[in-house]
Amino acid sequence: MSLLRHIRACNTYRPERFVPLLMxxxxxxxxxxxxxxxxxxxxxxxxxxxxxxHIVAPGDATAVSGALDEVVEELVEEGxxxxxxxxxxxxxxxxxETPLFSLDRGAVSFFGVRAYGVHLNGYLHDDGQLKLWIGxxxxxxxxxxxxxxxxxxxxxxxxxxxxxxxxxxxxxEASIPDALVAKAHAVGAITYKMEVPQGLRDxxxxxxxxxxxxxxxxxxxxxxxxxxxxxxxxxVLARVRDSDDFKFNVTLTVIDFALRHGLLxxxxxxxxxxxxxxxxxxxx
Amino acid sequence: MSLLRHIRACNTYRPERFVPLLMxxxxxxxxxxxxxxxxxxxxxxxxxxxxxxHIVAPGDATAVSGALDEVVEELVEEGxxxxxxxxxxxxxxxxxETPLFSLDRGAVSFFGVRAYGVHLNGYLHDDGQLKLWIGxxxxxxxxxxxxxxxxxxxxxxxxxxxxxxxxxxxxxEASIPDALVAKAHAVGAITYKMEVPQGLRDxxxxxxxxxxxxxxxxxxxxxxxxxxxxxxxxxVLARVRDSDDFKFNVTLTVIDFALRHGLLxxxxxxxxxxxxxxxxxxxx
Numbered sequence: 185m186s187l188l189r190h191i192r193a194c195n196t197y198r199p200e201r202f203v204p205l206l207m208x209x210x211x212x213x214x215x216x217x218x219x220x221x222x223x224x225x226x227x228x229x230x231x232x233x234x235x236x237x238h239i240v241a242p243g244d245a246t247a248v249s250g251a252l253d254e255v256v257e258e259l260v261e262e263g264x265x266x267x268x269x270x271x272x273x274x275x276x277x278x279x280x281e282t283p284l285f286s287l288d289r290g291a292v293s294f295f296g297v298r299a300y301g302v303h304l305n306g307y308l309h310d311d312g313q314l315k316l317w318i319g320x321x322x323x324x325x326x327x328x329x330x331x332x333x334x335x336x337x338x339x340x341x342x343x344x345x346x347x348x349x350x351x352x353x354x355x356x357e358a359s360i361p362d363a364l365v366a367k368a369h370a371v372g373a374i375t376y377k378m379e380v381p382q383g384l385r386d387x388x389x390x391x392x393x394x395x396x397x398x399x400x401x402x403x404x405x406x407x408x409x410x411x412x413x414x415x416x417x418x419x420v421l422a423r424v425r426d427s428d429d430f431k432f433n434v435t436l437t438v439i440d441f442a443l444r445h446g447l448l449x450x451x452x453x454x455x456x457x458x459x460x461x462x463x464x465x466x467x468x
Numbered sequence: 469m470s471l472l473r474h475i476r477a478c479n480t481y482r483p484e485r486f487v488p489l490l491m492x493x494x495x496x497x498x499x500x501x502x503x504x505x506x507x508x509x510x511x512x513x514x515x516x517x518x519x520x521x522h523i524v525a526p527g528d529a530t531a532v533s534g535a536l537d538e539v540v541e542e543l544v545e546e547g548x549x550x551x552x553x554x555x556x557x558x559x560x561x562x563x564x565e566t567p568l569f570s571l572d573r574g575a576v577s578f579f580g581v582r583a584y585g586v587h588l589n590g591y592l593h594d595d596g597q598l599k600l601w602i603g604x605x606x607x608x609x610x611x612x613x614x615x616x617x618x619x620x621x622x623x624x625x626x627x628x629x630x631x632x633x634x635x636x637x638x639x640x641e642a643s644i645p646d647a648l649v650a651k652a653h654a655v656g657a658i659t660y661k662m663e664v665p666q667g668l669r670d671x672x673x674x675x676x677x678x679x680x681x682x683x684x685x686x687x688x689x690x691x692x693x694x695x696x697x698x699x700x701x702x703x704v705l706a707r708v709r710d711s712d713d714f715k716f717n718v719t720l721t722v723i724d725f726a727l728r729h730g731l732l733x734x735x736x737x738x739x740x741x742x743x744x745x746x747x748x749x750x751x752x
Contacts, residue, residue: 346734
């Protein structure tokens with residue numbers, strides 16, 4: 185099988201099926217046309233025409249968030265938005281800018297607002313081999329149950345920063361002490377736009393990596409990961425290529441790791457489409 | 469000043485000013501409309517209409533290359549193509565595919581065919597600091613005279629591979645022994661499309677990096693680089709940000725290095741536009 189199929193699987197967005205979600209002149213999301221039709225029923229919050237959805241709920245960020253929450257609550261009751269996640273994502277015109285409103289994580293893909301996450305690859309050189317720590321997700325998780333994952337990963341919620349989220353998740357997911365996670369460094373970001381049953385995932389993953397000491401063993405404390413395995417990096421890449429054992433977007437973080445560490449080179453088929461494909465969602 | 473200005477400076481391509489250069493159904497270049505008008509004078513080699521230039525020279529790759537050479541020779545005489553470089557680039561539908569024809573390097577931007585190069589950042593950890601080896605280009609060079617450059621860089625000519633070109637340039641430009649350059653590893657690629665007086669640079673740079681030993685000193689043998697300096701990586705990035713001392717596309721390789729080594733993070737302004745902007749030319 186090919187690595188490129190993972191890029192394709194994460195970039196299924198078809199623009200003609202969506203209309204922009206606007207706040208004033210600013211695009212803050214992408215709403216699937218059938219979802220836009222549903223929003224017509226909430227004229228105090230949204231003005232829906234054939235090619236746009238405008239947020240018209242008045243007031244400051246708190247007031248707008250409250251008005252959207254009321255709509256989401258109705259949609260959850262009707263089973264259109266799957267469920268509350270009780271985790272709030274803030275929505276800004278662009279990363280780093282002042283949030284315009286916040287939204288429960290469960291409704292993010294309905295509105296197609298951009299979501300941000302952090303992913304940490306933990307690696308070490310052991311016996312002349314490059315190895316990666318890989319976790320297995322809890323089979324009870326809502327998204328990608330039982331799939332393989334990075335050492336640490338999590339969504340950036342409620343106004344937290346990227347580095348701050350990394351530190352929090354590193355502790356909860358893998359019991360990585362602060363002094364060690366401080367040695368992790370940023371290595372870039374990947375982007376994709378993926379159609380999902382509820383709407384659109386417009387995702388940015390900030391990537392980090394950490395060379396862990398030989399004695400280090402991750403230990404999960406929040407129940408999200410059921411086991412950690414230390415795997416040779418080439419074997420991880422081969423398994424990404426040949427199976428669907430990894431969470432859909434973790435495949436991209438492994439490909440990025442492989443590109444940066446010379447596990448893939450210009451002599452490999454699909455090298456350029458892979459390099460370019462990791463930032464496909466980024467036209468925002 | 470901003471790092472993003474370098475991304476902008478390398479991505480000045482305006483599609484409406486160009487028409488595709490086709491061979492059969494395959495796009496192999498992008499010809500500026502005024503250049504396309506010039507090619508009307510060579511109906512045995514090109515069929516030019518309002519929205520396309522077709523290569524119609526008959527025969528195999530050698531015959532097509534010969535026919536194009538005759539046209540280029542005429543254009544050089546007329547001063548439309550600046551000069552011969554006596555270095556041949558092969559042109560394929562995509563990287564790694566069988567070449568359709570070859571073209572003198574001096575004519576590559578006239579036809580807007582994609583060109584490939586290799587760039588190597590040489591670095592070391594010294595006294596707790598991350599340092600980069602930076603070269604200064606010969607003031608007599610045709611492109612970017614006197615500007616700062618990577619440890620090794622060069623165009624991929626005449627059917628050579630990327631790794632092969634790296635090895636050759638590493639020896640010629642910096643006297644890096646084979647055993648050391650073999651430790652360099654691929655770290656990705658960057659792409660851009662830049663309008664230039666003669667037409668379009670549609671460039672792919674394959675990036676490599678090499679951790680050099682403390683005692684290593686590069687030494688140029690081909691006259692392309694007049695001096696090498698070992699500079700603290702943060703200072704290199706600051707100089708890229710605040711000056712135009714670096715060659716236009718070397719700025720991008722430094723930004724890529726900074727993104728992969730955590731010198732830039734999600735907390736920096738423009739982090740996402742920089743990450744995304746390094747692959748702007750890649751829609752091919």
